[in-house]
Amino acid sequence: MAASKExxxxxxxxxxxxxxxxxGASQAPEKVGHVIVRNLIEGRYGGKVYPVNPKxxxxxxxxxxxxxxxxxxxxxxxxxxxxxxxxPAIMEECAKKKVGGVLMLSGGFEEVGRxxxxxxxxxxxxxxxxxxxxxxxxxxxxxxxxxxxxxFPMYKLGRPGPGNVSFITQxxxxxxxxxxxxxxxxxxxxxxxxxxxxxxxxxxxxxxYLAEDRKTEIIIFYLEAVKxxxxxxxxxxxxxxxxxxxxxxxxxxxAGQSAALSHTGxxxxxxxxxxxxxxxxxxxEARSIDELFDLMRIFGQPPAMGxxxxxxxxxxxxxxxxxxxxxxxxxxxxGLGEETIASLKKVLPSYGNIGNPLDxxxxxxxxxxxxxxxxxxxxxxxxxxxxxxxFQTPPMNERIVNVLVNAAEDKRKPIAVVxxxxxxxxxxxxxxxxxxxxxxxxxxxxxxxIRKFIEYSKNMQKYTRKPKKTRG
Amino acid sequence: MAASKExxxxxxxxxxxxxxxxxGASQAPEKVGHVIVRNLIEGRYGGKVYPVNPKxxxxxxxxxxxxxxxxxxxxxxxxxxxxxxxxPAIMEECAKKKVGGVLMLSGGFEEVGRxxxxxxxxxxxxxxxxxxxxxxxxxxxxxxxxxxxxxFPMYKLGRPGPGNVSFITQxxxxxxxxxxxxxxxxxxxxxxxxxxxxxxxxxxxxxxYLAEDRKTEIIIFYLEAVKxxxxxxxxxxxxxxxxxxxxxxxxxxxAGQSAALSHTGxxxxxxxxxxxxxxxxxxxEARSIDELFDLMRIFGQPPAMGxxxxxxxxxxxxxxxxxxxxxxxxxxxxGLGEETIASLKKVLPSYGNIGNPLDxxxxxxxxxxxxxxxxxxxxxxxxxxxxxxxFQTPPMNERIVNVLVNAAEDKRKPIAVVxxxxxxxxxxxxxxxxxxxxxxxxxxxxxxxIRKFIEYSKNMQKYTRKPKKTRG
Numbered sequence: 001m002a003a004s005k006e007x008x009x010x011x012x013x014x015x016x017x018x019x020x021x022x023x024g025a026s027q028a029p030e031k032v033g034h035v036i037v038r039n040l041i042e043g044r045y046g047g048k049v050y051p052v053n054p055k056x057x058x059x060x061x062x063x064x065x066x067x068x069x070x071x072x073x074x075x076x077x078x079x080x081x082x083x084x085x086x087x088p089a090i091m092e093e094c095a096k097k098k099v100g101g102v103l104m105l106s107g108g109f110e111e112v113g114r115x116x117x118x119x120x121x122x123x124x125x126x127x128x129x130x131x132x133x134x135x136x137x138x139x140x141x142x143x144x145x146x147x148x149x150x151x152f153p154m155y156k157l158g159r160p161g162p163g164n165v166s167f168i169t170q171x172x173x174x175x176x177x178x179x180x181x182x183x184x185x186x187x188x189x190x191x192x193x194x195x196x197x198x199x200x201x202x203x204x205x206x207x208x209y210l211a212e213d214r215k216t217e218i219i220i221f222y223l224e225a226v227k228x229x230x231x232x233x234x235x236x237x238x239x240x241x242x243x244x245x246x247x248x249x250x251x252x253x254x255a256g257q258s259a260a261l262s263h264t265g266x267x268x269x270x271x272x273x274x275x276x277x278x279x280x281x282x283x284x285e286a287r288s289i290d291e292l293f294d295l296m297r298i299f300g301q302p303p304a305m306g307x308x309x310x311x312x313x314x315x316x317x318x319x320x321x322x323x324x325x326x327x328x329x330x331x332x333x334x335g336l337g338e339e340t341i342a343s344l345k346k347v348l349p350s351y352g353n354i355g356n357p358l359d360x361x362x363x364x365x366x367x368x369x370x371x372x373x374x375x376x377x378x379x380x381x382x383x384x385x386x387x388x389x390x391f392q393t394p395p396m397n398e399r400i401v402n403v404l405v406n407a408a409e410d411k412r413k414p415i416a417v418v419x420x421x422x423x424x425x426x427x428x429x430x431x432x433x434x435x436x437x438x439x440x441x442x443x444x445x446x447x448x449x450i451r452k453f454i455e456y457s458k459n460m461q462k463y464t465r466k467p468k469k470t471r472g
Numbered sequence: 473m474a475a476s477k478e479x480x481x482x483x484x485x486x487x488x489x490x491x492x493x494x495x496g497a498s499q500a501p502e503k504v505g506h507v508i509v510r511n512l513i514e515g516r517y518g519g520k521v522y523p524v525n526p527k528x529x530x531x532x533x534x535x536x537x538x539x540x541x542x543x544x545x546x547x548x549x550x551x552x553x554x555x556x557x558x559x560p561a562i563m564e565e566c567a568k569k570k571v572g573g574v575l576m577l578s579g580g581f582e583e584v585g586r587x588x589x590x591x592x593x594x595x596x597x598x599x600x601x602x603x604x605x606x607x608x609x610x611x612x613x614x615x616x617x618x619x620x621x622x623x624f625p626m627y628k629l630g631r632p633g634p635g636n637v638s639f640i641t642q643x644x645x646x647x648x649x650x651x652x653x654x655x656x657x658x659x660x661x662x663x664x665x666x667x668x669x670x671x672x673x674x675x676x677x678x679x680x681y682l683a684e685d686r687k688t689e690i691i692i693f694y695l696e697a698v699k700x701x702x703x704x705x706x707x708x709x710x711x712x713x714x715x716x717x718x719x720x721x722x723x724x725x726x727a728g729q730s731a732a733l734s735h736t737g738x739x740x741x742x743x744x745x746x747x748x749x750x751x752x753x754x755x756x757e758a759r760s761i762d763e764l765f766d767l768m769r770i771f772g773q774p775p776a777m778g779x780x781x782x783x784x785x786x787x788x789x790x791x792x793x794x795x796x797x798x799x800x801x802x803x804x805x806x807g808l809g810e811e812t813i814a815s816l817k818k819v820l821p822s823y824g825n826i827g828n829p830l831d832x833x834x835x836x837x838x839x840x841x842x843x844x845x846x847x848x849x850x851x852x853x854x855x856x857x858x859x860x861x862x863f864q865t866p867p868m869n870e871r872i873v874n875v876l877v878n879a880a881e882d883k884r885k886p887i888a889v890v891x892x893x894x895x896x897x898x899x900x901x902x903x904x905x906x907x908x909x910x911x912x913x914x915x916x917x918x919x920x921x922i923r924k925f926i927e928y929s930k931n932m933q934k935y936t937r938k939p940k941k942t943r944g
Binding site: 030035107112153155156170173176250253260289290313318321325326350353357359362390392394395396421423426441442 | 797864913
């Protein structure tokens, strides 16, 4: 059932709260209720933090309240980290206190057969229009204001910087490790929401929130089971037109569906039905975590106007593998224009191969790369440029990074970089990623993501995203 | 045409030479002939090094010879880095000097239409039974004795440590970036051979050499075009029975075939014919560079006795994604034995999910992991264990690494680890890889590689590889 308009209007109280109470705040360093208070204080959250636990008067040097009712002033967001059976009574107190919203982190509800507890919580939330996320989840993370209920230590699970990609995830584990990796790769995020059992607010409600969120430009969905598929489908169809939705659906096979059921207490249902719905909504489906990362990288690019791919390389074999992938994914190797060929002949040594892939060979300098990229940018027959660069060759130097960043910021055409190697190459790739250049470790994963991006570009002809400037 | 027996017997003169002459040795730091001499001296090559160049008397503090004929004593291996047109005359001198073998690095032969030069070189090599690799290649690298003709600077392209994986690659670029990455991932190698145009020794000759090489246990092939497919097929069929062959074939589509032709001057031919040949020889084909890495990781495991997969995780969603991948790849989710379930019930908290995937949930300690892995090891219904570990949870600590290494060294069953995350997780993954634990960043890539490994294990029932101890 959809949450009330009243409730939906106030979801931002959870993601942009001016004050947070942590119920179940603890002095024991390994407890969830300790890690969260510590993360809020040691992170840079600027609002008020109220630890709540009847057992303590002080906690981490702060006054500890015995109940949310004892807290002076308003509470925008209450994070509850106490065992499931205690939560209905705490929710009653939250209602009395008229708090802005609630995050329930603890498990022990539908997924272990305690539907009674879930029903009690839902009733209180709905009666009092309290937007409530969870239970059985990691809650939220907002890098813009450092609201953070992820109870994994910061040194173990990195928090990404601000960006334009938002996450809605049913599994806290999958969601959190993905943002951990995303941050490591230099991908910034807007909002992270782990919603667990979806007892009150569900995926559709949260999608509606992100659709209106000004910081969010790309939406990532990790789904296991959906309660109201039709509602989600309608919302996805609408939102995907203005903000691309990338979805990873788990619980696809029989064993996976049964695992999903015991995970969040929801029935996954037929994967075929989900696939049909995704196709109908024209949302982009990733089939694996790696593919999701690949799509995140490429969906920040300017829209592709067609499927004619131009490949440039200083490592012959890498170009051959890339053009193979282009053909195997149903894209086309661009034919080069007469003018492009004439211009390239002037700058390329006799033993370079003018064609597509354009093999600049291992002698290629950064200057030659720069010229070749410019020729491909100007050639009307090339829709997308893939640059397969060996940073390892003797004449390459650090200026190649600048050339590639300029090509990505040029915006005349979408580009992607493919590069394989060890420590030296990885350091270059990290810089590129942090500057918003989509960078891949394999031709095939690059081309597969590009194909899906081109499909989306084609489906959404009205698709006009602003040049992104929000990475890293 | 096959090389003579005389020639084949002496290939080891190139890979295990006691003395090396570098023709085209140069004082200019950016020149190939400079980088190679420097790499041999600054690396730990223990044999004699003779720079050869008529222009100099001294080079890098050493005597420089005007011709190989001026060098006192024997030369096992001559590395030639001079332009193509000069090479036939140099080969004549090598013949006169009765050198052990020759590496020709320079391009400018078949691939640019100079078949005449290639014919001249081949004639001299065959008449004098000089094993000759190249031209248009990077040559060889042997980490056991630091023979190294890869003319990429060591700080840009890392050299892997000694191990049991050998490479035969037509493209120097692809081969070298792969060993660069392999070294970075902690995969050690036995021999690296980049053979380029295959003018004298071809891929089949080199495969025969590696088949007899005691250090080589797994053989990686990067192929674009093969001159004598039948011969290669026969050799692959024979060698693959004792040492698994993993092959990456480029030039699969029309555009790729034409690119391959201009790359090494050889006709790639129908990919369907190659695929049929690979199937007939039962060699394992990788379709992308990432897949090749995944296969390298998994082929070091003890043989799989069946396709019933057991999944253990402390991150519910990751388990669901893994079991989905298991079903989608045509493998099976193992049913757990009564005894396993009874034992697990004793140690797992009530809210953990005993099933497959076994969800130990985020509260899981290292000790719980250890017990769960032991139960899966003992369960006769589980053929292969996939451990999807979140290193990020609060109770996890560094002892988990030891538990996973022990599981891999246990050898009762093959295992794989799946783990996704940022800097903290990556540091753990690197340690695991360097200790020979196959570690993957995505359930799907792990399971896909496992499927191919199981197929190989099944095809090669006589397959009995010694426990490997050669990584890192």
